[in-house]
Amino acid sequence: MTATLLVLNGPNLNLLGHRDPAQYGSTTLVDIEKAVRSRAEQHGMDVDFRQSNYEGELVSWIQEARTSAAGVVINPAAYTHTSVAIRDALEILDCPVVEVHLSNIHAREEFRHHSYVSAVATGVIAGLGAHGYLLAVAAFAALKATKSA
Numbered sequence: 702m703t704a705t706l707l708v709l710n711g712p713n714l715n716l717l718g719h720r721d722p723a724q725y726g727s728t729t730l731v732d733i734e735k736a737v738r739s740r741a742e743q744h745g746m747d748v749d750f751r752q753s754n755y756e757g758e759l760v761s762w763i764q765e766a767r768t769s770a771a772g773v774v775i776n777p778a779a780y781t782h783t784s785v786a787i788r789d790a791l792e793i794l795d796c797p798v799v800e801v802h803l804s805n806i807h808a809r810e811e812f813r814h815h816s817y818v819s820a821v822a823t824g825v826i827a828g829l830g831a832h833g834y835l836l837a838v839a840a841f842a843a844l845k846a847t848k849s850a
């Protein structure tokens with residue numbers, strides 16, 4: 702069975718490309734989705750790519766991942782710094798979770814330095830722009846290869 706990678710994006714990431722390009726670049730979320738799909742395909746993985754501006758919707762999708770995903774990539778956006786609910790939902794998962802941020806949250810305003818998600822993530826990638834999503838795909842491919850070796 703082909704492994705499915707669930708890629709979740711939090712609030713305002715639907716506006717990538719228009720939103721603060723100095724911070725987030727000119728790549729749109731649709732561009733990122735295409736790049737992630739093609740990289741995952743090279744590794745024989747399916748991608749379920751989603752974005753929501755609603756915390757509860759993200760929580761429900763994370764819960765669904767318990768039975769449908771082999772791994773979760775999540776850019777929780779602003780919920781990174783506020784959401785115990787997203788953190789708790791991720792903690793319940795048995796599959797690996799990679800937290801991704803386009804910007805280096807540690808080099809920005811102090812309120813962005815703390816992530817509720819990092820403590821329950823398998824790994825964290827920040828500050829490498831859209832490339833961070835592709836690194837997350839590569840990380841899952843490596844984890845998958847280790848598991849099946």
Ligand code: DQA
Nearest residue numbers: 776777778779802803804813
């Ligand atoms: C972000 C960083 C968050 O602090 C911010 O609220 C976002 C995007 C990033 O990808 O760099 O919306 O998660």
